[in-house]
Amino acid sequence: MTLPIGYPVESPAELLRPGTGTYQGKFVSLAPVKPDKDVAELFECSNASPEFEQLWTYMPYGPFKSPQVMREQYLDVCASSTDPLFLTVTDKVSGQKRGVVSFLNIVPEHLRLELGHIWYSPLVQRGKVNTEVIYLMLSEAFDRLKYRRVEWKCDALNARSRAAAQRLGFSFEGIFYKHVINKGRNRDTAWLAIMDDDWIKIKPNLERFLYGEEDAFSLTKANRPLLRTLDTGEASQPNA
Numbered sequence: 001m002t003l004p005i006g007y008p009v010e011s012p013a014e015l016l017r018p019g020t021g022t023y024q025g026k027f028v029s030l031a032p033v034k035p036d037k038d039v040a041e042l043f044e045c046s047n048a049s050p051e052f053e054q055l056w057t058y059m060p061y062g063p064f065k066s067p068q069v070m071r072e073q074y075l076d077v078c079a080s081s082t083d084p085l086f087l088t089v090t091d092k093v094s095g096q097k098r099g100v101v102s103f104l105n106i107v108p109e110h111l112r113l114e115l116g117h118i119w120y121s122p123l124v125q126r127g128k129v130n131t132e133v134i135y136l137m138l139s140e141a142f143d144r145l146k147y148r149r150v151e152w153k154c155d156a157l158n159a160r161s162r163a164a165a166q167r168l169g170f171s172f173e174g175i176f177y178k179h180v181i182n183k184g185r186n187r188d189t190a191w192l193a194i195m196d197d198d199w200i201k202i203k204p205n206l207e208r209f210l211y212g213e214e215d216a217f218s219l220t221k222a223n224r225p226l227l228r229t230l231d232t233g234e235a236s237q238p239n240a
Contacts, residue, residue, distance in 0.1 A: 007238050009148075015108035016145045018085055023140065025132040026211065030087040030101065035075035038088050041097035042075070043067040045121035055119050058155040060182055078102075084117055089133055091124050098124045101133055103141075105151070112149040113141055118161075128210055131219065134168050135206045142199040149195055156188040165192045167220045169202035171228035201226050 023030040046052050047063050047070070056062030064070035078086035084104035091098045099120035106113045115137055120130060141147045152170045154161035166172065170192035179189040194202065205222040208214070 012108060012111060012146070017106055017108055018103040018113070018137075018140055018145065020082075020085065023087070023136045025092075025136050027092055027128050027132045028136070029090045029092065030133065030136060031090065033075055033078040033086045033088055033100070035071045035079050038097050039067045039071040039075055042088070042100070043070050045096065045098055045123055046119065052122055055122065058158045058161070058182070059117075059119060086117065089120065089129065091127075091129055093127075094123075098129065099133075101137065103137065108145075111145075111147040112151065113147060114151040114153060116153060130164065131168065131206060132210055135203075135210060138194065138199060138203070138206075142196055142203075147196065149193055152192040152194075153189050154192075155182070156190040158190075162190055162192070166227060167223060169198060169205070169223045169226060170194050171198070172230070174230065198226060198228070 020032060022032075043064065043066075046055060053063040061074055062070075064074065078084075078100065083106050084102035085106070086100055086102045088097050089099040089101060090096065100117065101115065101119075102117040104114050104116050115134065118133075124130075138150060141150045152161075152165045154165070156162075156175050162172070171194070173191045173193055176189045176191065178186060180187045202223060205219060205226075208222070209217055209219040
């Protein structure tokens with residue numbers, strides 16, 4: 001009896017990792033964390049009020065009592081880490097730092113990584129900042145690195161994060177129950193992902209939303225038909 005096995009995949013000729021330089025978009029730029037330079041703007045846009053501090057609800061750290069605490073307990077750690085590889089988000093309209101994102105769980109030999117540790121100030125949460133940040137990161141993963149899979153994980157109770165991921169083209173894959181303990185509380189983790197085959201269809205929608213001239217274009221509606229349903233138990237197929 002012959003047992004089923006997966007289809008052949010060539011091993012990458014070179015084990016590439018996300019670039020550690022600056023990523024430039026029309027609305028944002030991403031750059032390595034520089035604690036002393038970045039802390040004032042990042043603290044002010046994320047800890048200045050109870051509304052701002054809510055963005056830390058589902059994060060494993062924060063809010064922070066002072067810029068010094070934020071630098072010592074968070075930004076210094078970010079700057080010294082290579083996985084996660086943290087990047088600050090600068091809003092080009094204001095010229096101010098408005099958040100932090102990261103590439104993490106980077107596994108070049110299996111051509112996959114995760115986007116995570118993502119937070120933005122409420123000052124930019126309703127513009128095009130989030131969309132272009134993820135567009136730049138997905139472009140790096142799929143277009144330059146030629147990875148096959150990019151993951152997004154969040155607290156299963158974080159409805160805003162799950163909706164944002166699906167709007168951007170990430171398909172829901174399930175929940176890991178009792179996955180971690182976060183700030184002394186249970187966290188069930190929702191898993192979502194984009195495959196390289198998905199990216200071919202999702203990328204034009206992101207570009208149309210970001211750089212097109214249709215004010216009424218809905219990225220959510222455009223990407224909804226592209227989202228994969230939960231696994232039926234069948235193995236994936238090449239270029240499926």
